[in-house]
Amino acid sequence: MTFENLNISAPILKALGQQNYTTPTPIQEQGIPVILSGKDLIGCAQTGTGKTAAFAIPILQQLAGRPAKKPKAIRSLILTPTRELAIQISDNFTAYGQYLSLKHTAIYGGVSQFHQVKALRNGIDILIATPGRLMDLLQQQYIDLSTLEIFVLDEADRMLDMGFVHDVKKIITKLPVQRQTLLFSATMPAAIQQLADSLLKKPEHVSVAPVSSAAETVSQSVYFVDKKDKEKLLSRILNNTGIARSLIFTRTKHGADQLVKLLAKEGIFAAAIHGNKSQNARQKALQGFKVNQLRVLVATDIAARGIDIDELPHVINYDLPEVAETYVHRIGRTGRGGNTGTAVSFCGTTEKADLRSIEKLIGFKLPVATL
Structure with a gap:
């Protein structure tokens, strides 16, 4: 199995080749076709399994392949619990989307919002955000999520551990009902399953490793x-x-x-x-x-x-x-x-x-x- 077998577009394949990525990991092999089909997805995968690429690649391909509903519209939101993860995900979108015309930015707390607001005003397709800063900028009306096409809740169990579930539920009320939703979590406790049930519509399930296992290496x-x-x-x-x-x-x-x-x-x-x-x-x-x-x-x-x-x-x-x-x-x-x-x-x-x-x-x- 190669990325070519997953019907990945030529610009993204070129970018993946420059990263020396040729063979998809199990979460990528199973998850990418589901996401490209437009279905909701629950992905249960431990850290280090290539989860970010599993959603970043098909999001880039879908958005690049269809017109935006309106200029400067935010078309995809990736919600993640920490600044480090937001930056890491942003770096991945930069790498995989370097030959596409899509724009993205990451917003998170602990730094001035000035440059983040400037990027939002200039227009972006993909927003990577931590809950606190996203709530701040939503309240200041710098962000409009009404045209969102794809929503990703990343590290859902970590969101729960860090006490972000209340913020997540508030953010969800700002999203359009018609959207594709992807939820990724290393573990699936009852509270996360309940959240998934309220968020997703007839989701496909992909689980690539027992949540209790560490890498055999x-x-x-x-x-x-x-x-x-x-x-x-x-x-x-x-x-x-x-x-x-x-x-x-x-x-x-x-x-x-x-x-x-x-x-x-x-x-x-x-x-x-x-x-x-x-x-x-x-x-x-x-x-x-x-x-x-x-x-x-x-x-x-x-x-x-x-x-x-x-x-x-x-x-x-x-x-x-x-x-x-x-x-x-x-x-x-x-x-x-x-x-x-x-x-x-x-x-x-x-x-x-x-x-x-x-x-x-x-x-x-x-x-x-x-x-």
Whole structure:
């Protein structure tokens, strides 16, 4: 199976070729034909499965192939929970649509709205937005969604976790009844299923992996270590393994900042990204990590699904997450695109119940590691 077999248009195939994309992933292979047919879709796919391309490619093809209802009309809305994801999705639309005349922009909080409003006034076809900033600009009447043709609710379960469902329901009231709706979620709890039932009309269902599974290309293990000894263990791992880049997850923003200071004393260049950091600081840190200026990126779970880095070899759970599903999303940052990856977790005495929940979810006991 190739993208040619999916009846993708020549301009998009050319753009995909420049990204070295020739073979669609399962979510793309199953989802693209459904979306191109105009049907609603529920896609259940874990992080790292190529989900963004699964909706971006057919949206670009559909909009390019038919006229807009009116000039400067917003024709597609992609609603996503975090700034990082909005930027990542926007970058993908840029890559896949580079040979089309469609315009898109991303709007999100944490930065001035000036340039976002300017782009909206100039006219765009595709809007990528986080709920808060979208609500702000809707209330200021900078955005009209009455001509919308395709609505995408991305990372629906993450929306629920972050408390955005109320905003999402308000936004839905601004959309035309006649539209194509696509909902993507890594997990399908009852609340998301209820939301889907209210949003979609006779949707097709595509599920490409059990929600409890991590990529088979990720090697997983756990260290049992007292909380006071975690710093020492982390230093030994980073200094002894020779791994070029590591993404480290902590539970708290304060913990992330403290860890960066500790690593600096060890001569290891690191930066933290979390909700208290400005958008510019977060993007600078992420870019520095991508180009190997930083060896370590320390993140809270706000970034667990918003970091898309090719060939990231190493994820460390410095603190175990309290929600077992979050573990799968965290370690899904590595082992992407067919590459292998390593995920190690630190488990303190007070975290053993969290570890049991994780092992129950993934269906096996993590191998115990020692130095």
